[in-house]
Amino acid sequence: MTNLPKIYDPQEIEGKWYKFWEEKRYFHAEVISDKPSYTIVIPPPNITGILHIGHALDNTLQDCLIRWHRMNGFNVLWIPGTDHAGIVTELIMERKLAEEGTSRKEIGREEFIKRMWLWKSESAGNIVSQLQQLGCSCDWERERFTMDDGLSKAVRTAFVKLYEQDLIYQDTYMVNWCPQCDTAVSNLEVEPIEIDGNFYHIRYPVVDSDIVLEIATTRPETMLGDTAVAVHPEDERYQRLIGKTVCLPLSNREVPIISDSFVDMEFGTGALKVTPAHDVNDYEIGLRHDLEQCVVFTSDGHMNENAGQEYSGLSRLKCREKVVEDLQKLDYLVKIVPHPHAVGHHDRCGAIVEPTISPQWFMNVKPLAQRAIEATKNGDVKFIPERETTRFLHWMENIEPWPISRQRWWGHRLPIWVCEVCQKSTAAMDTPVKCECGGTNLLQEEDVLDTWFSSGLWPFSTMGWPQKTDELQTFYPTSVLVTGWDILFFWVARMIMFGLACTDEVPFNTVYLHGLVADDKGQKMSKSKGNAIDPLETIQKYGTDAFRFALVNASTPIPYVPLPEAQIESGRRFTNKIWNAARFILMNLDKYPIRRENLDSMHENILEVNWIKSRLAQTINSATDALDNFRFHELAQTLYAFLWHEFCDWYLEFVKQRIANNQPYALWIAADVLEQTMRLLHPIMPFLTEEIWQQLPKDYDVIGTNIEPSVTVAEWPQSDVEDTIAEKTMSTLMNVIENIRSIRGELNVPNGATIDIHIQSPDPMVRNHLDSYLEQYLPAFTRVNDVVISESLPKPKASAEAVIGNLVIYIPLEGVIDLDEEKTRLSKRYQQIVKDIKAAQKTLENPQFVERAPEIVVQQKKDLLDRLSIEHDKLERSLAMLDNS
RNA sequence: GGGCGGGUAGCUCAGGUGGCUAGAGCGACAGCUUUACACGCUGUAGGUCACAGGUUCAAGUCCUGUCCCGCCUACCA
Structure with a gap:
């Protein structure tokens, strides 16, 4: 006997099914398969990190695609794994060390790395189990970490390869330096933040002159x-000063006045102080004029002896x-002007x-x-949404050399060895025995590579590159990369460049860039802002499936997708609705078990059955279409609307009446429709759908088949033909x-009062x-007592009425009806119709519309006008009658 | 300075290639303990689709301009 709780309890079932899937190895992909491959590599989260809302969205969407393709008969591989996340992870470790009263430098490189690995092994499981809680169907047997031996070998191979092509080189150049992390960083890691700064106007006295330059x-x-x-060569104000020198206040050094067209005459005072060691533009100017580079900062952001x-x-x-104070004291400071920059x-x-x-x-x-x-322009790689293509190309076209060395310890040490004798660098896979010059003492470069270097290799390093593995053969290039648009440049760009450089292929054919989860003020959710939803708490509170549904439903193509709590609640209500629909069907199936022999003899032409089948067919089509085009919001909406507002609101209500009349056929169809709907919902809600799917009887075949051991590997539903007649009648x-x-x-x-109704319709088929239907159903649906249907009937006295095209409903309500209220009600409708008629007439009276618009559009307009006109006339007459009564 | 996205119901958002009487969720209001579900059911209200032009038989949808909001990008010290 089916005895399900009234309220869906996700805790009860989630763990159970994940374990089941894993035991059956449904997520594991075989290298040898006659099915076409579908591959995604996970954008690797930080090894020591925990699941945040961005991961939840990203991985839910990936899981949808993965599960959908698995059901579609692909050989599906989703490679999971983690990233060592150099700088961030070190920062956290340094904080821990500081708490212990020590530091990175104090314990030394070797010990530090040891601690990092220890911490890694302690925390590595967190994010993995969190992804599992989220239901992700990754092939865990293929989990990778950027610092695994294989992946490290890929890093060295790529490095050496590019080094040998002179694409990697050492140079002394101006880079962005983080004094706190004590390392160089790339442009991408620098975030410009608007601050309320000042413009300090300072006097620089010109030597041997009483002129003072103001900068x-x-x-x-x-x-x-x-x-x-520096001044502009054409600046008349300063032209005669070019070649002279100024005396630098405070340091009292004499420095030249030079001319350079970089200087903007309009900006500031038109005179620019040049600090070649500490400003990119000044650095360039310095090179052009052979200026001295005077370094005044230490690497940790203090002043040095210079x-x-x-x-x-x-x-x-x-x-x-202190400089400002001293300038003021010595009267070199002209003014301080607020200057936000x-x-x-x-x-x-x-x-x-x-x-x-x-x-x-x-x-x-x-x-x-x-x-x-080139790969982008010729379509080898496609970006969704399309607008991202422009952004990508623009960035690629203006790309600058990428500084890849970091003065850190946690990561891949550069495979460069420097000879103690001749100082020459050698790139190699392993420590070279000796240098070209014969020197045998070679020391490895201290620096490690930027984390993005190894992440850039991820799509193929995870499959064993540089070896020619079967994995690469079968699964590479991958199908799609799914990530947020904010890391287009960090990851995607580098993956594409590395892919082409190392494998001669783009690493994926499609890049789907989803939005970032925002709070109700449209701000990106982040821990530091304190406005983030914690996915694990959310799962705890609402269940994974409800959460996943909310995420998918929120995934519209806009850059910031809002995820208010109400939306997650709505997801939970939906899971509960599904649960109860299943509960209703299962409980009734106990009373009316499905029998194939009965089924065969009962293929009746039942209106609501034909209707729901037709609606299901359309739902299958739009769900498939939505997934095909990465329209996740549409996917969620379609399934929600079908299941709730068609299947539950209408079909199950019909089923109740059928059951009451001892006609279980519609119920059995309900079971079948539910079964197919569970398959449609499975990519979004893996747990709930599996639970229900497993409980549904499997020994029948009404619309589809149901013979697989799990919905995870069941077939994605095929759509039947639509039944327009059933849909129209039903409507x-x-x-x-x-x-x-x-x-x-x-x-x-x-509420308790039963009513009679009279319906008149000129259409015999409708009648x-x-x-055949109304008599049976109306009592239950609307508490109608007696129904009279005819071609023409006089309007009963004191009755309310409704007009639907050429069909009129009268409800005699003598003694109940308030005529004024009825009049108001009808006039409201009447006025609306008049308005709509005018609009339709206007369109149709335009000869050019009739001439130029497609025939079907014209016909639709005509039909509309006809319908409206009939309603109009009927309403007009009724209103007149009301006036006379 | 350049570029992109957004401005549609009280709120949050849908409305691929222009064509049904502009939709949903949440909220509001009214009424329902109807034996799957009160995490529910039924009904109601609420929109000059930012503004101004233009293209078109037809514009929420395409073009131009304007005004807001957000983001990305850039060496203006």
């Missing part, structure tokens, strides 16, 4: 490192204060980035970008019912259908 700067402390002042005794040892900020901050630690000259390893990505551009029937309900409601007919 304006936002960073007065850098003047300690000035080695020139800044002068007064300032040496001060922090950047303290130094600025953007300052680069390190996106990982938030420290202000310092442009610094330092020897770093770079990757010349320009030639690789060129290939990526009339539903209309009649809705109108009666509406009248009851609006005219305040007491026939209504005759």
Whole structure:
């Protein structure tokens, strides 16, 4: 006997089914298969991280695609894994060390790395089990980590390969330096943040002259490192000063006045202090004029001895204060003007980035970008939404060398060895025995590679590259990459470039970039803002399937997708609705078990059965179409509307009546429709659908087949043909019912009161259908007592009425009806119709419309006008009668 | 400075290639303990689709301009 709880309890079933799937190895992909491959590599989350809302969305969408393709008969592989996340992870470890009263430098590289691995092994399981809680059907037997041996070998191979092509080189150049993390970072990791800064106007006295040059700067402390002042060559104000020198206040050094067309005459005072060691533009100017590079900062953001005794040892900020103070004291400061401007901050630690000259390893990505551009333009890789293509191409076309070395420890150490004798660098897979010069003492480069270097190889390093593995053969290039648009440049761009460089192929054919989850104010959810939903708490509270449904439903093509709590609640209500629909069907199946022999002899032509089959067919089509085009919101909407508002609101209500009349056929169809709907919903709601699917009887075959051991590997439903006649008839029937309900409601007919209705329709087919259905159903649907249907009937006295095309419903309500209220009700409808008629007439009276619009559109308009006109006339007559009574 | 996205019901959003009387969820209001579900059922109200032009037989949808909001990008010190 089926005895299900009234309220769906997700806790009860989720763990059970995940275990079942794993035991059956449904998520495992075989290398040898005659099915076509469908592959996704997970954008690897941080190894020590925990699941946040962004992961939840990203992986839910991937799981939808994966599960859908699995049901569609593909050989599906979803490779999971994690990323070592160099800088962030080190930062957290350093915080831990600080709590213990020690530091990275104090314990040394070896010990530090040891601690990192230890921590890794402790926390590695977190994110994995969280992804499992989310229901992700990854092939866990193929889980990877960026610092695994195989993947590390891929890193070295790629490095050596690119080094040998001169695409990786060492150079001393100006890079973004994070004084807090003590490492170089790339442009992408620098976040410009608008701050309320100032413009400091400072006097620079010209030597051997009483002229004083006024310069304006936002960073007065850098003047300690000035080695020139630049003006525009055509600036008449300053032309005669070019070639002279100024005396640098505070440091009292003499520096030249040079001319360079970089200087903007309109901006500031038109005179620019030049600090080649601490500003990118100044650096370039310095190179052009062969200026000295005077370094005044230490790598941890303090002033060094070049800044002068007064300032040496001060922090950047303290130094600025003191410089301004001293300038004021010595009367060099003209004024301070508020000047808001953007300052680069390190996106990982938030420290202000310092442009610094330092020897770093770079990757010349320009030639690789060129290939990526070509691959994009010829369609080898496609971006969804399409607008992302423009963004991608723009970035690729303006790409700059990528600094890949980081002065950190946790990551892949550069496979570069430097000879102690000749100082020459050698790139190699393993420590070389000796150098070209014969030297045998070679030391490996201390730096590690940017984490994105190894992540960029992820689509193929996870499959065993550089070896020619069967995995690569079968699953590469992968099918699609799914991630948020915010990491298009970080990951996707690098994956494409590396893919082309290393494998000569784009690593995926499609890139789907989804939005970022935002709070109700449209702000991106993030931990630091404190506005984030915790996925694990949410799952706890609402259940995984409800959460997943909310995420999929929120996935419209906009850049920031809002996910208010109400939407998750709505998801939970939906799971409960599904649960109860299943409960209703299962409980009744106990009383009316399905019998194949009965089924065969009962293929009756039942209106509601034909209707729901037709609706299901359309639902299958639009769900498939939505998935085909990554329209996740539409997928969720379609299934929600079908299941709730057609299957539950209408079909199951019919089933109740059938059961009451001892006719279980419609119930059995309900079971079958539910079974197929569970398959349609499975990619979104894996747990609930499996639970219900397993409980449904499997020894029958009504519409589809149901013989697989799990919905996970059941076939995606095939759509039947639509039945337009059943849909049309049903729509009339539903209309009649809705109108009666509406009248009851609006005219305040007491709830318990039964009513009679008279229906007149000139259409014999309609009359026939209504005759056979209404009598049976109306009592239950609208508490109707007696139904009279005819071609023409006089309007009963004191009756309310509704007009549906050429069909009229009268409800005699003598003694109940308030004529004024009825008049108001009808006039409202009447006025609306008049308006609609006018609009339709206007269109049809336009000869050009009739001439140029497609025939079907014209016909539709005509039909509409006909329908409206009939209603109009009938209403007009009724209103006149009401006036006379 | 360049580029992109958005402005549709009280709120959050749907409305692929222009063509049904502009939709949903949530909220509001009214009424229902109808034996699957009160995480429910039934009904009602609520929109000059930011503004101004234009293209078209036809514009929420395409074009131009304007005004807001958000984001990305850029070396203006």
